[in-house]
Amino acid sequence: MIWLQGLLVEEVSVEINREPILQNMSFYLDPGTITALIGHNGAGKSTIMKTLIGLQERKMGKIVLNGVSQEEDFLPFKQMLSYIPEEPFLLPELTAMQHFQLYGRSYQIDEQELVEKVDYLSRKMEITDKLDEFPESLSKGMRQKVQTICALLPEVPLLLIDEPFMGLDIYASEFLAEAVKEKAEQGTIILLTSHQLDRVQQLADHFIMLQHGKVVDHGDINSFQVLKRRFSE
Numbered sequence: 001m002i003w004l005q006g007l008l009v010e011e012v013s014v015e016i017n018r019e020p021i022l023q024n025m026s027f028y029l030d031p032g033t034i035t036a037l038i039g040h041n042g043a044g045k046s047t048i049m050k051t052l053i054g055l056q057e058r059k060m061g062k063i064v065l066n067g068v069s070q071e072e073d074f075l076p077f078k079q080m081l082s083y084i085p086e087e088p089f090l091l092p093e094l095t096a097m098q099h100f101q102l103y104g105r106s107y108q109i110d111e112q113e114l115v116e117k118v119d120y121l122s123r124k125m126e127i128t129d130k131l132d133e134f135p136e137s138l139s140k141g142m143r144q145k146v147q148t149i150c151a152l153l154p155e156v157p158l159l160l161i162d163e164p165f166m167g168l169d170i171y172a173s174e175f176l177a178e179a180v181k182e183k184a185e186q187g188t189i190i191l192l193t194s195h196q197l198d199r200v201q202q203l204a205d206h207f208i209m210l211q212h213g214k215v216v217d218h219g220d221i222n223s224f225q226v227l228k229r230r231f232s233e
């Protein structure tokens with residue numbers, strides 16, 4: 001059998017407290033593409049992200065990444081993606097460096113490669129002097145930087161980013177945008193949510209618009225003017 005390369009989301013529905021939150025959501029993302037999930041507050045952007053990583057249970061539907069089914073092969077599936085959540089979610093008992101080491105082990109990154117990547121990313125994110133700090137002594141933006149570095153460490157087919165620029169300073173935001181583009185050039189599928197439409201336009205090549213838990217439009221980012229008009233309606 002020839003497996004489809006890319007991310008397939010088919011007829012996914014999610015209910016929370018018996019309320020339909022996502023309804024028959026379907027889309028397909030090609031390797032090497034950067035797709036922005038757009039929609040008003042409460043449209044379901046974070047919910048689909050959480051459903052993709054397995055944090056949110058779904059009522060029905062299918063999620064397949066490069067031929068690996070989320071339902072049938074959850075652990076291999078999870079190893080194929082990394083995620084930057086909207087709010088940093090760090091372990092209070094681990095320093096920044098220990099988080100990077102934990103990610104290195106979880107994704108089986110070669111030790112020397114991990115050292116080089118941590119060195120490079122922490123310099124770019126300007127947190128080299130914070131590596132031995134615990135999350136409680138870091139500012140929110142610094143915690144977000146640590147979380148962002150964790151997600152950039154592994155070379156995985158899918159990178160999910162919920163509000164990529166939230167809390168990051170201008171230099172870190174610019175670096176993240178470059179890093180995302182570079183990963184996409186190497187074939188990673190990038191799915192991000194953002195309310196910063198101008199930044200999205202510069203970064204993404206496709207968009208998916210959600211409304212009340214449904215996909216109402218999708219396409220090339222060049223149809224963005226139309227998108228912007230509809231978004232502001």
Ligand SMILES: Nc1ncnc2c1ncn2[C@@H]1O[C@H](COP(=O)(O)OP(=O)(O)OP(=O)(O)O)[C@@H](O)[C@H]1O
Nearest residue numbers: 016017021039040041042043044045046047048193
């Ligand atoms: N744990 C929960 N319990 C109850 N309702 C929830 C829960 N999580 C999300 N929802 C509801 O699901 C809907 C979608 O929320 P979601 O966080 O996915 O929206 P979003 O598009 O990411 O919004 P925002 O732009 O504000 O981040 C909302 O109506 C929200 O109230």
